[in-house]
Structures are given as C-alpha cells and as structure tokens.
Amino acid sequence: MPPSNIDIPGQRITDPAEIVIRRHRRDKRQPIVYDQRTRCYRLPTTAFEPRLPENRPNATRHDKYLSVNIASSLRTSGLPSDWGCDHAHFLAGKVSVEAVQAANLTVTWEPIESGDPTNPHHGAINGVVELYYRDQDEYVTVLSSLARASTVLPECLPEN
Amino acid sequence: MNAIVTSAGSSEYRMWPASVRTFISAMPQCLQDDSVPGISLGQTAPRRWQNIAKFREAFNLGLDCAGAMVSDDALDPPDPKIWNYALDAVRNFAGYVPTPLVTPLQLGGVSVEWHAYGIDLEIWFRSGAPPFVLIDDVRDAFPTFQGRDSHLSHAYTALKHLADRSG
Numbered sequence: 001m002p003p004s005n006i007d008i009p010g011q012r013i014t015d016p017a018e019i020v021i022r023r024h025r026r027d028k029r030q031p032i033v034y035d036q037r038t039r040c041y042r043l044p045t046t047a048f049e050p051r052l053p054e055n056r057p058n059a060t061r062h063d064k065y066l067s068v069n070i071a072s073s074l075r076t077s078g079l080p081s082d083w084g085c086d087h088a089h090f091l092a093g094k095v096s097v098e099a100v101q102a103a104n105l106t107v108t109w110e111p112i113e114s115g116d117p118t119n120p121h122h123g124a125i126n127g128v129v130e131l132y133y134r135d136q137d138e139y140v141t142v143l144s145s146l147a148r149a150s151t152v153l154p155e156c157l158p159e160n
Numbered sequence: 161m162n163a164i165v166t167s168a169g170s171s172e173y174r175m176w177p178a179s180v181r182t183f184i185s186a187m188p189q190c191l192q193d194d195s196v197p198g199i200s201l202g203q204t205a206p207r208r209w210q211n212i213a214k215f216r217e218a219f220n221l222g223l224d225c226a227g228a229m230v231s232d233d234a235l236d237p238p239d240p241k242i243w244n245y246a247l248d249a250v251r252n253f254a255g256y257v258p259t260p261l262v263t264p265l266q267l268g269g270v271s272v273e274w275h276a277y278g279i280d281l282e283i284w285f286r287s288g289a290p291p292f293v294l295i296d297d298v299r300d301a302f303p304t305f306q307g308r309d310s311h312l313s314h315a316y317t318a319l320k321h322l323a324d325r326s327g
Contacts, residue, residue: 025225025228025229025232025234026225026263027221027224027225027228029221030218030221030222030225030261030262030263031259031261033261033273033275034275035275035280036275036278036280036298037296037298044261044263044271044273045271045273045282045284045294046263046264046265046271049265049266050266051234051235051266052266052267054267089228136289136292137292137307137308140284140292140294140306141294141306144282144294144306
C-alpha cells in the first residue's frame, strides 16, 4: 500500500508532515542517545551512514540511498511503526520529511517487490551517498542534522 | 586490569583478521595510564578504575556491534589502525569522563561520543583525514563546533569541561 497520493515507485514524497522510519543496528548493552536539547531519545549520527561502495569492490551490497519505511504506508496497512524491527538488535527512529528536505535531501517511495522479504512500505532518503563523494565534511554535518531531528520510537525504549 | 573477554569468544571475532584481534588484545595495556595532563580532579582512585573499566567495555561493545554488522554484510570490517588511533586519542580521559558511546563507522572507522552534563561531543575517526568533531554545549559555556579538528584541541576542551562537570 503506497503512501497517500503516491502510486509510482520512485515518486518523490513531498508532504513535509510525512514520517520515515530508520532502523539502526545496536548492541542492547549500549546506551541510547538522549538529546539534551529536545529531551528525547534519538538515533546516533552513525545510524544514518549508508554502506559506501568505497573499499568494497567485491561487495554486492552497498547502498545507493538510505533505506527507510514510510510511516503512512505502514499505518494504512494497519502495521505498527516499528514493523520489521527486531528490538533485540535494532533501534528504530522516526524523522519527518520536513527535516530531510531541510538537509537538501529527498524522500522517494521505493517498494521492494521481488526477493525475500518484499517490503511495499520501503522508501529511500536520496542524496547522502552522492554527498559523501562531494563533500565529506558536509556529509557528517547532514547526517548529524538527521540524527538530531530523529526520535526513537517508544516501542524501542527499554521500559517497553 | 581484567582481561578482555567480550569479543574473544565470538564467532565474528575468530573470523576477523589477526590485526584486529591483536588490537583487541592490546586494549588493556592501552588503558593502564589514566592520567590527564593539565587537570586535577581529585577523584578517588576506585572511581577512576571503574570509569576506565566502563570505557574499555564501551570499545568492546562497539567492536561486538561491528562484528555483528560485518557478519550481516552491513559494515566494512573495523580498521585496527583507526580504532587504535581513536583509543589512543581519548584514553587519557577514560578515568574522568562518563562512559562514551562507541559505534562503528563505514570504511573501518569509529565514532566516540558523549551526551551528558549538557555536552554533546562526537568524534568521527576515519582514515585519510583529521577527525571530524561535533560539539554542542546546552549550557553555552563554550562555542558550538563542527569541523575537522586536527589536533583535537576543540574535542579536548569539551572533554575537560565534561570531566569538570562529572567530577
């Protein structure tokens, strides 16, 4: 089920109120970052690093974009925001499309229709890999801005 | 010093290059000297040792996380030169500051960060360029900084403030 007003894979999501969900691998013994300005738990900056093709000439899995899930698509299908997130090994955090756009990046709907597993709710934050090769300092700054705009889903916090 | 056992028994650890395993094994020696030139905090020795143990554990947790991600083909293997450099750069503060969050970066790098006592400090260590540092002090006692910090002078200033506040 695509997000509202979106029906073509690759189509840009422009609604600033739309939310995307990013997963982050962690060891459960590691602390969760508490943002002292927003007073919320958030994802660390490293959660927004793509798998870069550099140094991985033989790797088959490097990223063209940052993978996310589209919150409205999950909601329309009756799925929770943390769908597909194994809490034992992952954190999931939400970021608004507005925050992504503020970082001069774009969000598109990129459903995974073949392979195992499929994911019709899959989306992409585009421009991060290109930014790394254009300006590595700006790259870190942009990843930091995404991290600071993120909020860890309540379902992922220890008390849940 | 206690021996590090966290990663040594895992399957990921056995698959890693010998250079990475040597680095992990060398960590206790790296952290034996916990003096910080220029600051005297008057902390009791047991507290410093406790902080150092937690500091060492933070690096091991970072390596454990890296091992799992490498197994999933989600990460490049940690580069022991970079991790060693990172550890060496901040080890003198181990006894005096809260436990950092240590997370692996792509291309073998590592991020060491603190989010406590009003200070957000992230140091990104990667090969081929000076560390990138992000500093934000909620209390505005010193300026925000984002950029390359060749001699880590900005990072050390933030760490000294962090040590003062947590002392």
